[in-house]
Amino acid sequence: MRNRRADPLPLGFAGGSGGGAPEGASFSGITLQDASVTLSGKPVLHAMSLSLTQRRIGIVGRNGSGKTTLLRLLAGLIAPSSGTVRLGNLDPARDRRAMLAAVGILFQNPDHQILFPTVDEELSFGLVQMGLTRAEAAQAVADLLASEARSHWATAPVSTLSHGQRHYLCLLAVLLMEPATILLDEPLASLDLPTQLRLARRLQALPQQVITISHDPAAVAGSDRVIWLEAGRVVADGAAAAVLAAFGDAMADRGAADADTDIPG
Ligand SMILES: Nc1ncnc2c1ncn2[C@@H]1O[C@H](COP(=O)(O)OP(=O)(O)O)[C@@H](O)[C@H]1O
Ligand SMILES: [Mg+2]
Numbered sequence: 001m002r003n004r005r006a007d008p009l010p011l012g013f014a015g016g017s018g019g020g021a022p023e024g025a026s027f028s029g030i031t032l033q034d035a036s037v038t039l040s041g042k043p044v045l046h047a048m049s050l051s052l053t054q055r056r057i058g059i060v061g062r063n064g065s066g067k068t069t070l071l072r073l074l075a076g077l078i079a080p081s082s083g084t085v086r087l088g089n090l091d092p093a094r095d096r097r098a099m100l101a102a103v104g105i106l107f108q109n110p111d112h113q114i115l116f117p118t119v120d121e122e123l124s125f126g127l128v129q130m131g132l133t134r135a136e137a138a139q140a141v142a143d144l145l146a147s148e149a150r151s152h153w154a155t156a157p158v159s160t161l162s163h164g165q166r167h168y169l170c171l172l173a174v175l176l177m178e179p180a181t182i183l184l185d186e187p188l189a190s191l192d193l194p195t196q197l198r199l200a201r202r203l204q205a206l207p208q209q210v211i212t213i214s215h216d217p218a219a220v221a222g223s224d225r226v227i228w229l230e231a232g233r234v235v236a237d238g239a240a241a242a243v244l245a246a247f248g249d250a251m252a253d254r255g256a257a258d259a260d261t262d263i264p265g
Pocket of ligand 1: 039040042044061062063064065066067068069070
């Protein structure tokens with residue numbers, strides 16, 4: 001089957017070529033050179049070389065294919081076991097302070113991200129870390145909540161929000177810090193439909209680079225580039241329509257067989 005190939009399908013940018021950035025991109029982009037990740041003795045990502053310079057990039061793949069691990073690597077939350085990750089001159093795993101302004105990450109599970117008991121404390125924290133005064137941070141938080149028609153959330157205990165609302169709160173916290181690159185791990189999965197639509201519109205309009213993980217092809221169909229991972233390797237990398245068509249075919253083949261008997265890795 002196609003998704004068992006060791007090499008990327010020839011659908012545009014091959015892994016590592018790094019071509020195809022849209023003109024006018026203002027972020028510096030993240031580059032992986034032979035970056036591998038081994039976790040608890042298990043190889044999870046295999047010698048990946050990618051130059052992520054496009055403004056909208058989607059990453060698709062089945063459960064366990066390595067998507068979240070790749071995002072953690074890009075954000076510097078883990079270091080490569082071998083090879084390098086660079087954002088301009090920064091090494092994301094080492095230059096943590098500079099990375100605060102450079103890259104924001106939204107985790108799949110908001111409860112892995114939220115640190116504070118109330119909404120306004122959670123939202124202000126990152127801004128204060130970036131050097132704003134408490135008063136400046138409080139004003140920015142109030143402005144954002146007002147623009148989201150959620151001023152009533154400010155003093156609410158985070159524990160009173162639903163899972164989807166907590167996910168949304170985490171996204172707002174990332175947006176407030178205005179990082180040049182935003183990494184999203186399944187951003188829409190736990191949100192209700194109106195919030196999904198609102199969020200999708202908001203993400204679409206962002207000037208920043210946005211790299212989105214999803215197992216749902218529709219969520220990344222508008223991307224400039226889509227990368228399909230399988231068992232810790234890039235299977236296809238290129239224009240969204242071509243990669244998603246190949247991915248959809250492969251997933252349909254799997255669904256027609258017995259999808260869960262073959263666990264990657
Ligand atoms: N801390 C860890 N220790 C060992 N294996 C891990 C760890 N984290 C993830 N893995 C394994 O790495 C593979 C990829 O995981 P992940 O990146 O979460 O995939 P995805 O996000 O595509 O579902 C899975 O097989 C998973 O079990
Ligand atoms: Mg994941």
